[in-house]
Every structure is written in C-alpha cells, then in structure tokens.
Amino acid sequence: MLTNAPRGTKDILPSDVYKWRYVEEKFMNICGRYNYKEIRTPTFEHTELFLRGVGETTDIVNKEMYTFEDKGGRSITLKPEGTAPVVRALIENNIYAQQQPSKFFYAIPAFRYEKPQSGRQREFHQFGVEAFGSGDSAIDAEVIALAVNFLGGLGIKGLKLHINSVGCPKCRNRYNQALREYLKPKLKDLCSDCKVRFEKNPMRVLDCKIDGAKLTDAPLMLDYLCDDCKAHFESLQEYLKVLGIDYVIDPKIVRGLDYYTKTAFEIVSSNKSSQGTVCGGGRYDGLVAECGGPDIPGMGFGLGIERLLNVMEANNVKIPAPPKLGLYIAPIGEKGKKNAQKMLYTLRNMGISAESDYLGRSIKAQMKYANKLDANYVIVIGDNEIQNNLAEVKRMSDGSTVSVTLDESGIKTIKDMIGGSTDDGSTR
RNA sequence: GUGGGUGUAGUUCAGUUGGCUAGAGCGCCAGGUUGUGGCCCUGGAGGUCGUGGGUUCGAGCCCCACUACCCACCCCA
Structure with a gap:
C-alpha cells in the first residue's frame, strides 16, 4: 500500500512528461487561434453542482463520484468532468453579462471511481472547450473543427468523427415515448441491462451489444426531431461540409451526461477496440439555466489526454525529444x-x-x-x-x-x- | 458492480513430471594504463520467488484465501 499509487492513478515520469507538455502546448496554441481563453476551476466542487449539472440518473453521479464530507460538514466532490465547473464559474462571475459568446478551454484532472482498464483510470486528464451564449450551429461546427484540427495537427490517422442529434427536451420526450412503446412488447425478451435502460434512458437499448441487433426497425431519434432541432442538425452538416470535415451520422451516440441537447459527437479511434473514444462532446442548451444561471446555450467537448497519448503511440506519432544537456x-x-x-x-x-x-x-x-x-x-x-x-x-x-x-x-x-x-x- | 488473466533481481523474462547454494539478457557499480564516453572483455552488488495459510519428507512450481496489476463487460475521456 505504502509504495503503491492508489488504484487507477498513475505517475507521469520525466521520461513521459515531455509528451504531455507537447500536446498541452499544441492544444493551447490551437485554442488561441480559435480565440478560446483558458479557465482554471477548482479540483473539487460542491457535490450538488454535479448532481444538478451532470444529472442524477447518470452512472457518473450514481456510482462514480469521489464524494466526501469536509471538516466543515460540506459535501465535496472531486470533479468527474469539466463542464459543470465552468458553467458554475460562468454564473458565479457573471461572465454571461459580458459580450457573448464566452469561449473557454481548460486542461484538468478528473476523477471517477471506476474499475481501471486500458484507457480508463480513476484519475485521468482531459482537455476541454466550452462555448456559451450562441445557439448557432456554426459554433457547433467550430467546436468540432477545433477538435478535429487539433487531432489532425498531431498527425494522428484513423480517427472518425461521429455526429448525431439527441434533440431537445420536447422532441426527445416525444421520441422516448415512441421508443418505449416500440420496446414494451419486446421487454421481456431483453437482457437485464436493457430492462434498466428502458426505464433510465431507452435510447441506450438500441446500442446494446446483445439486443441491439434485433431492434433494427426501432424508431430513430433523427426521425422525431422537431423543426428547430432538425434545421440545426442539417445546418451543422452544411457547415462541416463547407469546412471539408468528414463525418458519419451515428444515431447511436447518446452521451452519458443528461445535459446534452441537439448536437452530440464523438471522435473515435479505429485502431482501438475498446475505449476508442478520444473526444466526446455536444450541445447543452439547458445546462446553464439548470444550474441556476440565465437561459443561455452552450457547446463543448472533453478530450481524454491519456487516450490521446495512447492513440499517438499506436500511430507512431513522433514527439520531439526534450532538449539535451548542454x-x-x-x-x-x-x-x-x-x-x-x-x-x-x-x-x-x-x-x-x-x-x-x-x-x-x-x-x-x-x-x-x-x-x-x-x-x-x-x-x-x-x-x-x-x-x-x-x-x-x-x-x-x-x-x-x-x-x-x-x-x-x-x-x-x-x-x-x-x-x-x-x-x-x-x-x- | 460482473467476468477472465497474471504476480520470480531495477527491468524483460527462463525456471523441465514439486527435489540439492533460484538463473539469463538489459540496466546499475567497479576494473581492463597513470585523468576522458559510446563497442568489447572481466568481476560485483541486487531476489522475504506478491502476502498469509495448507498439502508434502521436500513448493517458485499443487490447493485455498487475500492483495496488486492487466484485460473485457457495464459505462465513459
């Protein structure tokens, strides 16, 4: 115990630190070009921020948070993701009252109590970007472009951009209703996980490895989008085409955090079987209001640094060696x-x-x-x-x-x- | 939370059907001319064989428990 780092944590030794520095610098540079400003938020927050900001039905909140009571009796949680703290900072510092949009980037440690495996740790690190104040799909495209650009600039090949729209609370409810009706008669034949998913988040049932295949005629979210969401999704695609960014529409992208609306996207590595998602993000138009701020929209992503480094390793991306001793x-x-x-x-x-x-x-x-x-x-x-x-x-x-x-x-x-x-x- | 695999020197690994002082490569240290590296040669240090029980005349090898790490599922970065 004494001489073991806690489970799921890792030392980053001098022989590797220069790689971290390299990607950090690249990320900061590109964020600068896109006019995103760095923001640093605390490593821990009040637990309620995540309960509200991440969503009480999510796995993160239900079983993965590092929560403890401090000596003042407050419930504190080590941040499991980066968006909610930035939203809190935006509200607390009245940044929404300044000219919009507000565009931020950050590099943070994040903590999730999970069983470690390849590409998954209990303390891990991510780059993130958040843009508040604009519901324009061009911002969605910009955020996606930043991520694609960053990864491409590192010389990584074999990454794929998947996009989807998860709709807004209105059309998603309509869709969930339709989906549940479709699933209901089949429910008894579904696996036990899917029975839980049926209640919590029926969209996930479609992605089940056991049951997904036999549900090919299930209704799709994309067919249930309201006019607004539909137009948004279409114009996002137009922007991506204008930028020359390849993508595939992947109706199975659900995202694990409750706050996503409309755009959801992932950048996945094809040469990695599991934990291939290097970057994931989307739009969260209701989140700021949900956290007690004004009703302003947002769009962002999180990008796993450990996973990024893994993919770079697999791609044989060469990272400049640190300076030699003079x-x-x-x-x-x-x-x-x-x-x-x-x-x-x-x-x-x-x-x-x-x-x-x-x-x-x-x-x-x-x-x-x-x-x-x-x-x-x-x-x-x-x-x-x-x-x-x-x-x-x-x-x-x-x-x-x-x-x-x-x-x-x-x-x-x-x-x-x-x-x-x-x-x-x-x-x- | 569920399932699978592994655990021998700093490191990567060997260790035959359980049998005498547990080995190798690399690394480390010291020599191979008196004050000059990379190659080569020689020597040396370094191991409670993950931990605790058990089986046995005898266990690194077999059994059990625990623990750690790895991998997969769930889920996600």
Whole structure:
C-alpha cells in the first residue's frame, strides 16, 4: 500500500512528461487561434453542482463520484468532468453579462471511481472547450473543427468523427415515448441491462451489444426531431461540409451526461477496440439555466489526454525529444570541484543547461555518466587545467575538442559554442 | 458492480513430471594504463520467488484465501 499509487492513478515520469507538455502546448496554441481563453476551476466542487449539472440518473453521479464530507460538514466532490465547473464559474462571475459568446478551454484532472482498464483510470486528464451564449450551429461546427484540427495537427490517422442529434427536451420526450412503446412488447425478451435502460434512458437499448441487433426497425431519434432541432442538425452538416470535415451520422451516440441537447459527437479511434473514444462532446442548451444561471446555450467537448497519448503511440506519432544537456563538467580533486561548481553556476545563469558530479566518480565513470546524460559537451577540470588556465571542451558527438581558458573569456567561448539557449535554459 | 488473466533481481523474462547454494539478457557499480564516453572483455552488488495459510519428507512450481496489476463487460475521456 505504502509504495503503491492508489488504484487507477498513475505517475507521469520525466521520461513521459515531455509528451504531455507537447500536446498541452499544441492544444493551447490551437485554442488561441480559435480565440478560446483558458479557465482554471477548482479540483473539487460542491457535490450538488454535479448532481444538478451532470444529472442524477447518470452512472457518473450514481456510482462514480469521489464524494466526501469536509471538516466543515460540506459535501465535496472531486470533479468527474469539466463542464459543470465552468458553467458554475460562468454564473458565479457573471461572465454571461459580458459580450457573448464566452469561449473557454481548460486542461484538468478528473476523477471517477471506476474499475481501471486500458484507457480508463480513476484519475485521468482531459482537455476541454466550452462555448456559451450562441445557439448557432456554426459554433457547433467550430467546436468540432477545433477538435478535429487539433487531432489532425498531431498527425494522428484513423480517427472518425461521429455526429448525431439527441434533440431537445420536447422532441426527445416525444421520441422516448415512441421508443418505449416500440420496446414494451419486446421487454421481456431483453437482457437485464436493457430492462434498466428502458426505464433510465431507452435510447441506450438500441446500442446494446446483445439486443441491439434485433431492434433494427426501432424508431430513430433523427426521425422525431422537431423543426428547430432538425434545421440545426442539417445546418451543422452544411457547415462541416463547407469546412471539408468528414463525418458519419451515428444515431447511436447518446452521451452519458443528461445535459446534452441537439448536437452530440464523438471522435473515435479505429485502431482501438475498446475505449476508442478520444473526444466526446455536444450541445447543452439547458445546462446553464439548470444550474441556476440565465437561459443561455452552450457547446463543448472533453478530450481524454491519456487516450490521446495512447492513440499517438499506436500511430507512431513522433514527439520531439526534450532538449539535451548542454554541458557536463567533470571535476578532478577538491580544487577542480570548486572550480566546476563555480563554472556550473555561471553557465547556468547564462542560460546553459549544465551538470556535474556529486558522487565522487572517477574521470572515466564521469565520462560514461556524461554519455548517459546525453550531454552535448564535456569539460574536464583538474589540477592541470587550473594550473595552466586551459581546458578542453569535448564535443561528444564526434569527440572533437576545443581549448578554452578558465577565465571570463573562456566561459564566454563555451557559452557561444553551446549557444542556442532557450527559455528553459537548455539547448537543442 | 460482473467476468477472465497474471504476480520470480531495477527491468524483460527462463525456471523441465514439486527435489540439492533460484538463473539469463538489459540496466546499475567497479576494473581492463597513470585523468576522458559510446563497442568489447572481466568481476560485483541486487531476489522475504506478491502476502498469509495448507498439502508434502521436500513448493517458485499443487490447493485455498487475500492483495496488486492487466484485460473485457457495464459505462465513459
């Protein structure tokens, strides 16, 4: 226990962190281009926000929330998704009173008490985007385009965009009624899961792996859309066509959160059998009002970062390696060490990434070490060098060396040689 | 919540029908000329064989329980 991370959580080690940084940066860049602004919300919220915002009939609320009572007796929940907190922030800070639309993006950890498996953890991470204040289907297309664009820009192939419309409360009720009537006589032959689905969310019955196949003549939501929803769905498709974004209509997309209206979409990976959904989202026109705000519409998505990284791995997408170490300073003896420490400090201040010995290794061991560290250059500083005020800087790639003095001008030479310092102080 | 699989050095794995000090590759450390890496060679450290019971003269190998991880279902990112 002591030495195990809690079930369903994972350390992200230095050997992987650069991949996270890479996709985070890409995501932030593209959000900037689409004029979405970053928002950061708390890691935990009042439980009632999710009860209301996610929906009391959902699996998330019913069995997956990390809920606890804090010392003040408040019921607190680690956020299981990103939309409800943003909606809360929108309302609390009166952002809806400013010019619209309000467009946000975020990168968050999310928590769901589930049994972990491939592509599913208890703490996972997602990118998200939310656009409030416009019911225009062009915003739906923009949000979808952002996701498609982002994933495409990473060089991932084999992703498919699935879209659907789940209607509005009016037409969905009409549809659910029709569907229940259709299912009712068949109910006794359906699996036990479907009997539950019949009550909770009959649309899911159509997607059942056991029963779905024998229900081919079931009524479809798309045939029950009201005029408004129908027009919205059609114009969304027109926009997608204008943008040249391929899609398939998938009437089975239901989405697990109660708040979705009209547009629902998923981006799924074809090379992954389960947990292939990398990104899922849709429109939620009733949510802000449901949470106690004004009646304004919204549209957004969540994109699983772990799943994204998995898909990238499967696609052999190459991620630029982190910068190499600029210089390794190998001291010999006590005087050498003092000199080395001083040089380290100076060069680091000049923006060079540098490392030295702290284990008293032999010179040979230090060279091996420098090689392991993948250092671009090595300089040895011992009694000889100090006495002569002259040292060799060795380029590890080809073994060539350059003599430098150990004074200020020598340091300057080293700096210029290694050059190319970046903001984080390392070199490429 | 349901079902399946796995658990041997840091790591990837071997360990024959249960039988003598539990092995290998990689990694790590140290040597192979006195102060210079990558290749090669040599040596070394490192394992309560997931945990606890049981069967047996004897268990890493068999049985039970627990636990952890992996995978699938449900559902979702």
